[in-house]
Amino acid sequence: MKCKKESxxxxxxxxxxxxxxxxxxxxxxxxxxxxxxxxEMSARLGLIDAFIFSSPSRTVRCFLRxxxxxxxxxxxxxxxxxxxxxxxxxxxxxxxxxxxxWSSRNLSEILEPYLVMLNSLPKSALAPIxxxxxxxxxxxxxxxxxxxxxxxxxxxxxxxxxxMDPDQIKLIRSLGGNRIHILTKVLLPGSIPLILAxxxxxxxxCLVGVIIGEFLAxxxxxxxxxxxxxxxxxMDMVVxxxxxxCIMSAALYQVVGILGKFLQQQYHQH
Amino acid sequence: xxxxxxxSGLSYSYHTISGETKALSxxxxxxxxxxxxxxxxxxxxxxxxxxxxxxxxxxxxEGSILINGVPLSKSQxxxxxxxxxxxLFEWRTIIQNAALGLxxxxxxxxxxxxxxxxxxxxxxxxxxxHSHPSELSGGMRQRAALIRTLALEPELLLLDEPFSAxxxxxxxxxxxxxxxxxxxxxxxxxxxxHDLSEAVSAADRIxxxxxxxxxxxxILPVTFPPSTNRPLERRNDPAFSLYFNEIWKTLQGEGAEKxxxx
Numbered sequence: 036m037k038c039k040k041e042s043x044x045x046x047x048x049x050x051x052x053x054x055x056x057x058x059x060x061x062x063x064x065x066x067x068x069x070x071x072x073x074x075e076m077s078a079r080l081g082l083i084d085a086f087i088f089s090s091p092s093r094t095v096r097c098f099l100r101x102x103x104x105x106x107x108x109x110x111x112x113x114x115x116x117x118x119x120x121x122x123x124x125x126x127x128x129x130x131x132x133x134x135x136x137w138s139s140r141n142l143s144e145i146l147e148p149y150l151v152m153l154n155s156l157p158k159s160a161l162a163p164i165x166x167x168x169x170x171x172x173x174x175x176x177x178x179x180x181x182x183x184x185x186x187x188x189x190x191x192x193x194x195x196x197x198x199m200d201p202d203q204i205k206l207i208r209s210l211g212g213n214r215i216h217i218l219t220k221v222l223l224p225g226s227i228p229l230i231l232a233x234x235x236x237x238x239x240x241c242l243v244g245v246i247i248g249e250f251l252a253x254x255x256x257x258x259x260x261x262x263x264x265x266x267x268x269x270m271d272m273v274v275x276x277x278x279x280x281c282i283m284s285a286a287l288y289q290v291v292g293i294l295g296k297f298l299q300q301q302y303h304q305h
Numbered sequence: 306x307x308x309x310x311x312x313s314g315l316s317y318s319y320h321t322i323s324g325e326t327k328a329l330s331x332x333x334x335x336x337x338x339x340x341x342x343x344x345x346x347x348x349x350x351x352x353x354x355x356x357x358x359x360x361x362x363x364x365x366x367e368g369s370i371l372i373n374g375v376p377l378s379k380s381q382x383x384x385x386x387x388x389x390x391x392x393l394f395e396w397r398t399i400i401q402n403a404a405l406g407l408x409x410x411x412x413x414x415x416x417x418x419x420x421x422x423x424x425x426x427x428x429x430x431x432x433x434x435h436s437h438p439s440e441l442s443g444g445m446r447q448r449a450a451l452i453r454t455l456a457l458e459p460e461l462l463l464l465d466e467p468f469s470a471x472x473x474x475x476x477x478x479x480x481x482x483x484x485x486x487x488x489x490x491x492x493x494x495x496x497x498x499h500d501l502s503e504a505v506s507a508a509d510r511i512x513x514x515x516x517x518x519x520x521x522x523x524i525l526p527v528t529f530p531p532s533t534n535r536p537l538e539r540r541n542d543p544a545f546s547l548y549f550n551e552i553w554k555t556l557q558g559e560g561a562e563k564x565x566x567x
Contacts, residue, residue: 200392205388209388210405210406224396224397
């Protein structure tokens with residue numbers, strides 16, 4: 036607070052803002068609770084078939100049951116592990132690929148149509164081939180996940196790199212710098228906001244890729260649980276896995292966001 | 306002793322698939338050590354291209370550029386280039402920005418650090434050393450950019466409309482500051498501008514370029530008594546408007562000729 040003595044108008048403004056924030060928070064929680072109650076009640080009153088649609092209480096019971104033998108921790112851990120590995124690889128491959136494309140105009144022009152094609156290809160179409168080639172294991176899942184995110188990542192970063200201000204390049208050259216200097220002094224530090232935005236997109240895409248992979252080639256993981264649960268008609272297990280996925284994706288996004296804020300504070304002070 | 310810069314028969318064209326644009330044609334002039342040259346001309350006459358050629362960022366198509374009698378590509382002469390906009394990086398503090406050239410050329414040592422501090426102190430940026438560019442005014446940013454250029458101790462200084470991004474008042478004072486700094490440190494400088502009064506107030510000689518393709522249509526020596534040699538003082542000297550009108554007429558005459566040709 037810069038101003039110690041607040042004027043009445045300022046106080047009124049602050050009160051209005053506080054009220055608005057609380058209203059938003061209340062409505063968010065209310066919506067959630069209302070949804071849960073409706074779901075639970077309609078299951079209990081027999082409006083929907085709890086065997087097919089499950090219910091909050093059944094989901095929680097299923098979760099507690101699987102907590103006892105720790106199996107749910109293993110499944111969640113496996114999915115998380117696969118997601119983090121493929122996310123790291125996507126970020127690295129994306130950056131290296133984009134820098135390579137930027138460093139050679141010929142290379143980028145040669146590869147552009149192929150990258151565009153690979154980017155728009157539905158990656159789930161590749162999954163069966165990957166199983167045949169790599170086997171029904173974690174390798175397939177990680178490759179599937181990387182394939183979902185990496186091409187878009189390269190294209191986005193390369194686009195950002197090539198739209199940099201030509202005068203910044205001219206400055207580095209006038210100070211006697213070469214391409215390495217342009218890369219390390221301007222391109223990478225200047226692209227940190229872009230790289231972070233790209234990472235936020237990638238973490239979600241990697242999770243999508245991991246689930247696609249687990250649907251087809253896994254003995255563990257939340258994707259496997261969803262498929263297994265639907266095959267043995269245990270909808271509680273399916274719904275619980277989906278809820279865990281929701282929580283995981285939100286948490287991962289937040290972690291990347293916090294990491295990004297930290298990085299941005301290191302390099303950019305606005 | 307050969308002049309510090311000797312340009313002879315210089316031509317340059319830009320090429321695209323749809324055709325070529327001749328930017329400069331048969332440019333020849335010399336610059337002596339310690340001289341302050343201004344180059345004026347209508348926009349699009351290839352002024353910036355000329356500086357890019359002299360700084361070695363572009364290879365000449367025809368003609369030659371000699372620095373101290375040696376071809377530019379073999380020359381060891383340090384050339385400083387100050388761009389139109391300051392290009393201070395927001396992710397670096399002022400002193401880090403000023404040290405960029407030293408860092409790239411791996412010349413950052415104690416002596417260079419001391420020199421940098423001295424420069425920042427002389428030009429009134431001492432207490433902004435650790436600020437980020439967005440916290441500085443336009444004039445201060447331009448001075449920081451000049452320090453970045455001067456830190457490499459250039460023998461020849463190229464200025465590409467360095468004041469054009471500033472508002473008029475700041476522009477007058479910064480132009481006064483910077484040209485006095487350059488004069489006092491006895492640097493050789495080439496200033497590009499489209500502002501005629503700026504050219505008259507700062508330069509020893511003025512090169513007037515024609516419209517595209519740029520050719521030199523006149524070289525005008527400018528002399529003021531030493532007592533009124535600062536840019537702001539020159540502007541009050543009666544000779545100022547004479548020089549101004551002279552260049553104005555040259556440019557107008559040039560324009561009229563072109564019109565008849567069309």
